[in-house]
Amino acid sequence: MSTAIITGITGQDGSYLAECLLAKGYDVVGMVRRSSTVTFQRIKHIQDDITIIQGDLHDQSSLVDVIERYRPDEVYNLAAQSFVPTSWNQPVLTGEVTALGVTRLLEAIRLINPQTRFYQASSSEMFGKVREVPQSESTPFYPRSPYGVAKVYAHWITVNYRESYDLYAVSGILFNHESPRRGLEFVTRKISYGVARIKLGLSKELRLGNLESRRDWGFAGDYVEAMRLMLQRGAPEDFVIGTGVTHSVRELCELAFSHVGLDYNDFVVQDPNFYRPAEVDLLVSDPSKAVKDLEWQPKIGFEELIHMMVDEDLKRLALEID
Ligand code: NAP
Numbered sequence: 001m002s003t004a005i006i007t008g009i010t011g012q013d014g015s016y017l018a019e020c021l022l023a024k025g026y027d028v029v030g031m032v033r034r035s036s037t038v039t040f041q042r043i044k045h046i047q048d049d050i051t052i053i054q055g056d057l058h059d060q061s062s063l064v065d066v067i068e069r070y071r072p073d074e075v076y077n078l079a080a081q082s083f084v085p086t087s088w089n090q091p092v093l094t095g096e097v098t099a100l101g102v103t104r105l106l107e108a109i110r111l112i113n114p115q116t117r118f119y120q121a122s123s124s125e126m127f128g129k130v131r132e133v134p135q136s137e138s139t140p141f142y143p144r145s146p147y148g149v150a151k152v153y154a155h156w157i158t159v160n161y162r163e164s165y166d167l168y169a170v171s172g173i174l175f176n177h178e179s180p181r182r183g184l185e186f187v188t189r190k191i192s193y194g195v196a197r198i199k200l201g202l203s204k205e206l207r208l209g210n211l212e213s214r215r216d217w218g219f220a221g222d223y224v225e226a227m228r229l230m231l232q233r234g235a236p237e238d239f240v241i242g243t244g245v246t247h248s249v250r251e252l253c254e255l256a257f258s259h260v261g262l263d264y265n266d267f268v269v270q271d272p273n274f275y276r277p278a279e280v281d282l283l284v285s286d287p288s289k290a291v292k293d294l295e296w297q298p299k300i301g302f303e304e305l306i307h308m309m310v311d312e313d314l315k316r317l318a319l320e321i322d
């Protein structure tokens with residue numbers, strides 16, 4: 001039986017990846033940071049099937065301890081300060097966790113168990129002010145936020161440890177992926193939750209930033225399968241994962257509101273407070289290498305994803321107000 005450590009297991013992707021690995025028969029160890037309140041909402045249904053251990057990407061000795069104790073076959077580094085706007089307010093913290101945290105984890109693996117296979121959660125935000133459309137594994141990076149800059153560092157340190165120390169270390173460059181477990185501040189969930197609140201009479205408007213922004217949005221449950229596949233190959237290589245299709249925030253609003261019989265024009269208010277100091281350009285993936293070499297394909301399309309998110313939020317809120 002293989003042992004996998006997931007950092008960031010309490011996050012959206014961590015919860016789906018844990019489910020995916022458990023279904024494949026792995027021993028799953030989740031690394032969580034100490035908190036005064038419990039952050040296990042997304043994993044409470046599988047809590048009895050996984051091992052939880054404390055550790056923090058800020059803290060080298062906690063990472064050494066986790067690797068020493070479990071000597072894992074695979075490590076999936078999903079932990080990060082992952083919200084782009086926060087990275088302008090907390091750029092140093094973002095660099096410490098999202099960039100340097102990766103070096104700390106790679107050092108622990110190199111020194112203690114170099115045969116561990118390592119997955120780094122890289123991001124389409126690294127392409128930023130895009131150099132070509134669509135973006136593939138060979139597209140140069142031009143990040144546009146402290147988060148994107150931190151992820152570029154994390155990507156290159158992963159490549160560097162692979163080349164310097166012959167580690168099986170890969171970088172999965174994932175475009176936006178969403179689900180009913182997405183954090184409430186990200187735009188898809190902000191909209192699905194906002195639509196559900198308006199439909200149930202709990203709110204009268206939804207304040208958003210730039211409605212013309214476009215993203216390549218897929219379903220998180222599909223993307224975690226690609227992470228696992230990247231660690232099962234003969235040799236370590238990096239992959240771009242996405243759908244190859246973009247939609248605007250405006251289209252997202254139209255779809256989500258019309259799903260419950262409402263017109264978004266009656267409720268959405270554009271608010272400059274949600275604009276960003278710098279935006280990325282047209283992010284759209286070219287996932288052809290993953291389709292060919294990993295035999296990976298997204299299963300859930302944009303419309304199904306947004307309907308699923310709105311339906312789940314309606315169900316959750318209806319239960320709460322019952
Ligand atoms: P998320 O929901 O924000 O989860 C982030 C996780 O990191 C949480 O479990 C969080 O723990 C943990 N964490 C934060 N700081 C930490 C620290 N100092 N030490 C240990 N753990 C820490 O993010 P996600 O959407 O699942 O994304 C997973 C990864 O993929 C992230 O690295 C993200 O940057 C990257 N990514 C995401 C997307 C996407 O569209 N979702 C696309 C490309 C790349 P708490 O629960 O305690 O806060």
Ligand code: F7E
Pocket residue numbers: 082083084085122123124125174175176177185186187188190207208209210211213214215249274275276279
């Ligand atoms: O924004 C626009 C906003 O915050 C998407 C993270 O998982 O994916 C995510 O980063 C777009 C942007 O995600 C609002 O300007 C308009 O253009 O949902 P988001 P993100 O910044 O793309 C990447 C791949 C990651 O790696 C990150 O970790 O939507 N937008 N109005 C808004 N965005 C937000 N959050 N709130 C608004 O009101």
